[in-house]
Amino acid sequence: MAVARPAPRQPTLHHAERDGKSVLEVAGTWTVFSIRGLGKRLRLPSGGGRPVQMIDARGVRRLDSAGVLEILRLAGDGPDVEIETSTPGHADLFKVVRDGSRETPHPHVDINWIAHWLDEVGRSLVDASRQVLALCAFLGEILVIFAQAFLDPRRFRPTAVVRQMYEAWIKALAIVGVLCFLIGVVTAYQGVQQLRQFGAETFAVEAVGIGMFRELGVLLTAIIVAGRSGSAFTAQIGTMQVNLEVDAMRTMGLNPVEWLVLPRILALTLTMPLLAFWGDMAGLLGGAVACTIYLDFTFVQFFARLRDTVGIWHFYTGMIKAPVFGMIIATIGCFEGLQVRGSAESVGLLTTRSVVEAIFCVIVLDAVFSIIFLLAGV
Amino acid sequence: MADGGQIVDHRDGRDLVLKLRGIRTQFGEQVVHDNLDFDMFRGEIVGLVGGSGTGKSVLLQTIIGLNPVRKGEIEMLGVNTRGLRGKAQHELQGRTGVQFQDGALFSSLTVAENIMVPIREHAGLDEPSMRAIAALKINLVGLPPDTGNKKPSELSGGMRKRASLARALALDPDLLFLDEPTAGLDPIGAAHYDDLVKSLQKSLGLSVLMVTHDLDSLYSVCDRIAVLLDKRVVAGTMDELLAYDHPWVREYFHGPRGLETARLELKAASDGK
Numbered sequence: 054m055a056v057a058r059p060a061p062r063q064p065t066l067h068h069a070e071r072d073g074k075s076v077l078e079v080a081g082t083w084t085v086f087s088i089r090g091l092g093k094r095l096r097l098p099s100g101g102g103r104p105v106q107m108i109d110a111r112g113v114r115r116l117d118s119a120g121v122l123e124i125l126r127l128a129g130d131g132p133d134v135e136i137e138t139s140t141p142g143h144a145d146l147f148k149v150v151r152d153g154s155r156e157t158p159h160p161h162v163d164i165n166w167i168a169h170w171l172d173e174v175g176r177s178l179v180d181a182s183r184q185v186l187a188l189c190a191f192l193g194e195i196l197v198i199f200a201q202a203f204l205d206p207r208r209f210r211p212t213a214v215v216r217q218m219y220e221a222w223i224k225a226l227a228i229v230g231v232l233c234f235l236i237g238v239v240t241a242y243q244g245v246q247q248l249r250q251f252g253a254e255t256f257a258v259e260a261v262g263i264g265m266f267r268e269l270g271v272l273l274t275a276i277i278v279a280g281r282s283g284s285a286f287t288a289q290i291g292t293m294q295v296n297l298e299v300d301a302m303r304t305m306g307l308n309p310v311e312w313l314v315l316p317r318i319l320a321l322t323l324t325m326p327l328l329a330f331w332g333d334m335a336g337l338l339g340g341a342v343a344c345t346i347y348l349d350f351t352f353v354q355f356f357a358r359l360r361d362t363v364g365i366w367h368f369y370t371g372m373i374k375a376p377v378f379g380m381i382i383a384t385i386g387c388f389e390g391l392q393v394r395g396s397a398e399s400v401g402l403l404t405t406r407s408v409v410e411a412i413f414c415v416i417v418l419d420a421v422f423s424i425i426f427l428l429a430g431v
Numbered sequence: 432m433a434d435g436g437q438i439v440d441h442r443d444g445r446d447l448v449l450k451l452r453g454i455r456t457q458f459g460e461q462v463v464h465d466n467l468d469f470d471m472f473r474g475e476i477v478g479l480v481g482g483s484g485t486g487k488s489v490l491l492q493t494i495i496g497l498n499p500v501r502k503g504e505i506e507m508l509g510v511n512t513r514g515l516r517g518k519a520q521h522e523l524q525g526r527t528g529v530q531f532q533d534g535a536l537f538s539s540l541t542v543a544e545n546i547m548v549p550i551r552e553h554a555g556l557d558e559p560s561m562r563a564i565a566a567l568k569i570n571l572v573g574l575p576p577d578t579g580n581k582k583p584s585e586l587s588g589g590m591r592k593r594a595s596l597a598r599a600l601a602l603d604p605d606l607l608f609l610d611e612p613t614a615g616l617d618p619i620g621a622a623h624y625d626d627l628v629k630s631l632q633k634s635l636g637l638s639v640l641m642v643t644h645d646l647d648s649l650y651s652v653c654d655r656i657a658v659l660l661d662k663r664v665v666a667g668t669m670d671e672l673l674a675y676d677h678p679w680v681r682e683y684f685h686g687p688r689g690l691e692t693a694r695l696e697l698k699a700a701s702d703g704k
Contacts, residue, residue: 085554085564085602086525117603118571118635119554119564126563142636149634153570154563395584398538 080112083120217320237339261340283386290390325379435470454503481659528599543579
């Protein structure tokens with residue numbers, strides 16, 4: 054289909070002498086579409102090195118602001134260059150562009166890569182320390198509100214807590230169950246394979262039991278919860294920030310920490326042990342299934358050996374960690390949600406950050422717990 | 432009624448920059464526009480008004496090609512947009528500019544880079560030329576020169592609107608679409624914006640279609656006004672519409688807000704003489 058734009062005739066440029074003045078004659082089409090690569094194609098005719106005193110644009114057929122800008126640039130845009138045009142429209146355009154580009158544009162800063170890199174490192178360092186400080190302040194605020202809520206238990210908002218628990222617990226049962234089951238199967242299988250080499254394959258039961266109870270069940274659950282619920286918290290609260298809902302709450306005298314953050318933290322703190330227990334059980338089931346296949350065990354044999362060899366404290370250590378992980382995931386999720394400023398873009402950014410930080414913190418805390426349990430001898 | 436939903440023909444031999452014939456827009460069962468005709472002539476500013484839910488924004492989206500046209504023909508700058516794709520569509524898009532309601536600036540780019548996006552895509556100029564054009568457009572829309580290096584999130588709502596206008600003007604389009612350009616601006620800011628559109632229209636030779644609810648804008652900058660009524664467009668000058676017999680039009684232009692504006696405008700006009 055033909056487009057009604059006339060075939061872009063080339064811009065032309067010619068240098069002349071007229072009444073002792075150095076004149077730049079321009080003609081043809083001078084639009085943003087026709088001036089591409091002009092600097093190379095049209096060599097600026099040297100007017101004996103003299104600056105251009107007059108621009109003759111009477112031969113110009115089509116003109117737009119980019120074209121004017123280019124003509125002025127080629128003419129070296131002295132302030133007292135006279136301009137002749139054929140139509141008042143072109144004259145107007147010259148005037149508008151000259152006035153508009155009179156002020157020097159703000160210099161575009163280009164820095165070299167070392168400075169850029171140092172700048173980035175400095176910024177992220179400052180950002181990180183601010184982040185830690187803000188998180189501490191946020192934890193303090195939560196503790197204060199938590200303490201206040203103990204004086205007036207209605208402020209725990211049981212409805213909101215139950216609603217969040219439904220989302221974080223009931224809806225996560227399937228995925229946590231399936232994943233822990235599979236990890237149970239894998240652990241048992243690997244245990245049997247490796248331990249068979251020195252005839253100790255029945256110890257695979259301990260491998261599954263202790264591994265699941267102490268670390269795998271709770272860690273796996275925490276990672277799923279961070280990805281599912283922690284990110285959801287950030288996105289929900291962040292969206293409310295963008296829509297100014299959080300500000301609206303503040304003006305009505307509702308404390309966002311009390312209304313949005315506390316129920317979520319409470320819900321996840323309660324949910325995590327429940328989910329971790331569910332994950333442990335699914336993992337044991339997976340281990341039992343694997344052992345019936347690879348060890349010719351029956352379910353009864355598997356669980357009898359488990360009862361006899363795996364102490365209850367292995368189970369407790371996992372269960373002690375779970376609520377702490379839940380609390381830290383919810384805290385980070387809500388904190389990042391409240392950090393959202395301005396645009397929807399920052400919601401996405403902070404949601405990613407919240408998940409990464411939550412998983413990071415969970416694993417660091419897990420290491421800390423290991424040391425504590427080691428010192429306590431359990 | 433004259434061509435293109437006009438009460439009286441105002442063409443005067445001017446080129447048609449936009450020609451809509453028999454447009455039908457439909458979402459499921461709900462018909463928003465039916466058999467809608469509308470014309471725009473070169474060099475005029477037309478205001479598009481209508482009650483809530485009459486589909487002003489939908490019509491704008493249909494014209495700029497964001498909604499598929501169910502029925503009817505749209506001719507923009509002499510090009511029929513039906514089935515237009517590839518190079519021809521690309522070229523046409525290079526000759527139109529759109530300012531979205533909340534700016535729709537790319538948030539990861541600075542204002543200058545935002546303005547350079549269409550230039551790079553359509554004209555492919557070198558970096559210094561593009562920077563010079565961006566600086567010029569920033570100046571033209573009345574933003575301070577250092578705005579170019581700022582991100583959209585660092586700007587106020589009014590500045591974002593201006594920056595968005597600068598981006599829409601990047602290629603000196605023949606046809607400019609503005610979606611509620613003065614909504615959310617204070618009256619002084621809105622008046623400055625109106626002046627800006629008027630002066631840019633004159634100096635750059637634009638044709639402008641603006642969706643607006645601002646009666647002041649309608650009085651001060653629009654040459655003609657298109658009203659969405661009963662799924663169709665009725666277009667005319669302010670005087671013609673003031674005399675037009677339709678309950679919504681009467682209420683809109685003669686209501687408390689409309690009358691007040693009309694009175695002030697008349698007073699200003701007589702004071703000016």
